[in-house]
Amino acid sequence: MADTSTSFLDRSRTIAGPGYNRWLVPPAALAIHLAIGQAYAFSVFNKPLGSLISGDPAKPDALDWTPTQIGITFSIAIVLLGLSAALFGKWLERVGPRKAMLAAALCFGGGFLIASLGISMHNIWLVYFGYGFVGGIGLGIGYISPVSTLIKWFPDRKGVATGMAIMGFGGGAMIASPLSVALMTYFKGSAPQGVAPTFITLGIIYFLFMQFGVWTIRVPADDWKPAGYVPNEEHSALITTGNVSADNAIKTPQFWLLWVVLLTNVTAGIGLLETASPLIQDTFSDKAMGAGLGVTAAAAAGFVGLLSLFNLLGRFFWSSASDKLGRKTTYAIYFGLGILLYALVPTLGRNLQLTFYVIAACVIVSMYGGGFATAPAFLSDLFGKYQVGAIHGRLLTAWSTAGVLGPLIVHQLHDRAKEQGLTGAAAYQNVFYTMAGLLVVGLLADLAITAVNEKYQEKGPVTVEAGGH
Amino acid sequence: MNPNSNSNAPAAAEDSNGGSAVLAWLFVGLPLAWGVSQTFLKALALFK
Numbered sequence: 001m002a003d004t005s006t007s008f009l010d011r012s013r014t015i016a017g018p019g020y021n022r023w024l025v026p027p028a029a030l031a032i033h034l035a036i037g038q039a040y041a042f043s044v045f046n047k048p049l050g051s052l053i054s055g056d057p058a059k060p061d062a063l064d065w066t067p068t069q070i071g072i073t074f075s076i077a078i079v080l081l082g083l084s085a086a087l088f089g090k091w092l093e094r095v096g097p098r099k100a101m102l103a104a105a106l107c108f109g110g111g112f113l114i115a116s117l118g119i120s121m122h123n124i125w126l127v128y129f130g131y132g133f134v135g136g137i138g139l140g141i142g143y144i145s146p147v148s149t150l151i152k153w154f155p156d157r158k159g160v161a162t163g164m165a166i167m168g169f170g171g172g173a174m175i176a177s178p179l180s181v182a183l184m185t186y187f188k189g190s191a192p193q194g195v196a197p198t199f200i201t202l203g204i205i206y207f208l209f210m211q212f213g214v215w216t217i218r219v220p221a222d223d224w225k226p227a228g229y230v231p232n233e234e235h236s237a238l239i240t241t242g243n244v245s246a247d248n249a250i251k252t253p254q255f256w257l258l259w260v261v262l263l264t265n266v267t268a269g270i271g272l273l274e275t276a277s278p279l280i281q282d283t284f285s286d287k288a289m290g291a292g293l294g295v296t297a298a299a300a301a302g303f304v305g306l307l308s309l310f311n312l313l314g315r316f317f318w319s320s321a322s323d324k325l326g327r328k329t330t331y332a333i334y335f336g337l338g339i340l341l342y343a344l345v346p347t348l349g350r351n352l353q354l355t356f357y358v359i360a361a362c363v364i365v366s367m368y369g370g371g372f373a374t375a376p377a378f379l380s381d382l383f384g385k386y387q388v389g390a391i392h393g394r395l396l397t398a399w400s401t402a403g404v405l406g407p408l409i410v411h412q413l414h415d416r417a418k419e420q421g422l423t424g425a426a427a428y429q430n431v432f433y434t435m436a437g438l439l440v441v442g443l444l445a446d447l448a449i450t451a452v453n454e455k456y457q458e459k460g461p462v463t464v465e466a467g468g469h
Numbered sequence: 470m471n472p473n474s475n476s477n478a479p480a481a482a483e484d485s486n487g488g489s490a491v492l493a494w495l496f497v498g499l500p501l502a503w504g505v506s507q508t509f510l511k512a513l514a515l516f517k
Contacts, residue, residue, distance in 0.1 A: 027493035034497060168497070174504030212496060295515075302515030305508045312505070358515070 011096025016218040029146030029165035031213035037172015048193035080136025082400025089393030104142030105210035111135025112203030148389030158377035163319030166373040170312035242457035243386035262398040264442030268435040269368025270406030310362040311369040318370025327378035334367040335443035342436035349425030
């Protein structure tokens, strides 16, 4: 029995048979990303977790967890996402996506269960360990698990394929947020704020949902190509025909330039997302717009929702567009247009141009999402498909860094502005100008990317099975 | 394409017609569509 069970998970058992429909693969990837995308909706638990003792978010008890304590949970998860993606990338290439997806499901679902215990015992360290540490490892392995498989199935549409999966990560929060609220309402009578049973239920639901990916994922045979596929020569300068290992990739300047590209793009995006709700309420307040005309808390929540939609759409739209435009050009658009828009937003705020302000923010966030989704295809162009999942995992440490750096910059600059007595749009202008400056750095890094030197490429033909050696 | 060319036996030829793909897409598409619709309804508050 043990052998049978192991072999089912083995990479060799996932190689697709003749005539396999490759359009079955993106749903398997989406099943993973839609689940782990829940992480973006963690803030829905902030108030309930912060009032487990008092029972009233407006009047927290001295023993209740503070917003900072709760926020650390998400930070740990994002840091572990990057670290585990970097650490387990080569293992994933060796064992294949099925085993990795199962590991991700066990960690992500199990993380919820451990955290629920921590909530029941009111032990924040157990929540950190469960959702942050164990769940964060599930996030990292899950995030990269379908990427190289998709690139191998869609060499002709790499951006479309990875855009679809990574779009799922954006969409996951949209499912998780209303689902979590509904569950907490349902369980409210049986536990403080209904949070602990909600965590148990979510852990089970996500584990089961991810099994769809585990059971349906298939990898193509090493010599498989789509019918009639001819490699695109249009952007051939940056598209390698060779293969670079994960260990060699991190020795190249191209990897680190792309690391800076992702870091700056994500840091800037977080700058906006982190402050979206207070930003629009402070900028377009009753004081600035006139009594009763300011942006209310409900409208600000609508603004956050709109940004989530554009974050999702941008992942698919921009990544797909990069198949035609080329990855370097697409990132140059993110940065060039991003610099203009970030520099413009404070002026739009000062002039109370709400419509244009919202449009600018939506475009910015679409490019933030696009930056995530375009990265795997760019890596595949530069380093080949041999260990692209492992290389992508290492690149995601830029995301973890940005996850710490972005909020830090935003809060420091905003706090300083408030200490200087600035209010409304003025209190945020330095945040936006700083982010525009960061994007200049990103643009320069993008423009400096050239083809990878052939000395880093593997000698002779490579097989995916060799990837782990 | 020659999936039988190595020692690793590939999965047997599978039923992978369009119907399976439609079902697979519905399995992930329906929750996503529900989540997007909920977010869209929330976003409408901005325009009221």
